[in-house]
Amino acid sequence: MKKFYRELEHAGDLAIEVFGGTRAELFAHALTAMARLMVEEKGIGNVARQEYECAAADDLDLMHDVLARALNLFLIDGFMWREAKVEEKSRDRLLITLCGEQYDPSRHRFLREIKGVTFHRLFTGRGRDGWRAEIIFDV
């Protein structure tokens, strides 16, 4: 499988570049990338689902909201996802489905803490080769 994200060199925190064939896939890949950065994929079951909708006037707000909501599912409720699905309900409204399970430190390997999704240099856009985003996380 083609790598759907890569880490960028960054002075203080954690920056990634995410790729997607479609706009919906870009959002889904961003969600999955965030999960991979926090917890090792191996061992995360696919036994529970969390759904939520996000709406915003532009893609930057939408990307921030989609990721921040998912991050709080982990930080507050302890839910970790293995897979993310994104459905475009309309141009400014997305339905997010996260498939995973409760995080269990005895079974799952924690990699690093992400404290927040920043707006700093946040970028989403469509290029010749598909969709691309740059995201900086506060760690």
Add this chain to the structure above:
Amino acid sequence: MELRRIQDYLWEIPRHGEMRVPGRVYASKQMIDELREDPALNQVENVACLPGIVGYSLAMPDIHWGYGFPIGGVAAIDAADGVISPGGVGYDINCGVRLLLTKLKRADIEQHVDRLADALFAAIPAGVGSHGAIPSLSLAELKKVVRDGIGWAVANGYATPADVEHIEEGGCLASADPDAVSAQAYQRGHRQLGTLGSGNHFLECGEVDEIYQPKDAKALGLEMGQVTVLIHSGSRGLGHQTCDDYLKVIGRTAERYGIKLPDRQLAAAPTKSPEGQAYLGAMAAAANFAWCNRQIIAHLAERAFMEALSLNPNELGFSLVYDVCHNIAKFEEHVVDGKKMRLCVHRKGATRAFGPGHPALAPKLRALGQPVLIPGDMGRYSFVLIGLEHAMRETFGSTCHGAGRVLSRHQAKRAARGRDLVEELARAKVVIRATSRATLAEEMPAAYKDVANVVEVMEAAGVSRRVARLKPFAVIKG
């Protein structure tokens, strides 16, 4: 970028484009040479564009890239018709440092350092998602914490009334509005009081290994060889979520208020707008939470010292020197162009450093000036400074806050590969207890500038002066 040398340690970015004021950077020639291509200087320019900014967009010598505002930035904004910016405070609202003294000398506990480190590491939750330092609080009780700050800690036996005089703002911003804090922020913070967290937060046991100003040191109770405790932490998930909530709210109002943002993370709203007022109430609430957090960590540290060393409170003599915040916005009076103004001073990675005689200082400290605590890295040293009168004229009563990173987290991890940092630090007589080896690598001493160079610049500029240096011997990390 054009940089004009104003004095030996002061450089100016002339006003141009949308800048409302010039930028000013405190730095040595070597620091400036290293900074010239750094995006942090562009951030100084961006901050200079904010409506209502007066004087200069300032950068301290520990300046480095931040989100929107640089870390090490100070912006004083007219309270009457200027803006408030959550990005100018940062995610970790009232991240700060407190210094405690003991009656112990390092030589007295030489044989017990490992036991002490173990006790502190067991007593103070550290690391990712750390919680459970004290019994979980109900939402109603948590709202009292964010409303009353240190007053809550005193009422609940975690602080004494004497502590209050040794904390910036007495450990409570009265403008706190518990209802302006979101449910998510309370959920993230409700089990985190008394926890260090991760990243660059720490508890450091050190000894006074150099005194620069004997009179000032004596006034603060500092003696050579004395064991000290330095705590660096902030408002944990509660503050982080509060910043995130209001970046979103305020970012969406920019167009309505006619504010042009060179960077969305600089989101700002008029101070008097409903959104600005709500943020100020929430920010103050998170600041109060942070003061309680550091207070409870200190309380837990005192107990750990007593248990590990079999001492009673009198023998240990734990006492608070001072507690400073370095991520906050506060209303202060300063003289600008000969006129007294009420300003909202944003300090992001900068420390208040009021000079002698300032009425905001507690009577015990007023003649001396404000103590300022500047942590370095875990291998070298930290500093105790005093704010000087010159700071009031030049930096809105502000100075530096720490060393500043020199390696990115990635670079630090690469540099640490194949090395045993715990062993290396042990050879340097520093005992480390950390929850994560990755964090330890990211926070290795070589990842930071030499903080001595940073405090020297501020001393040469006449803003703050060194009182004492603290050498770490046991460090607890997340």
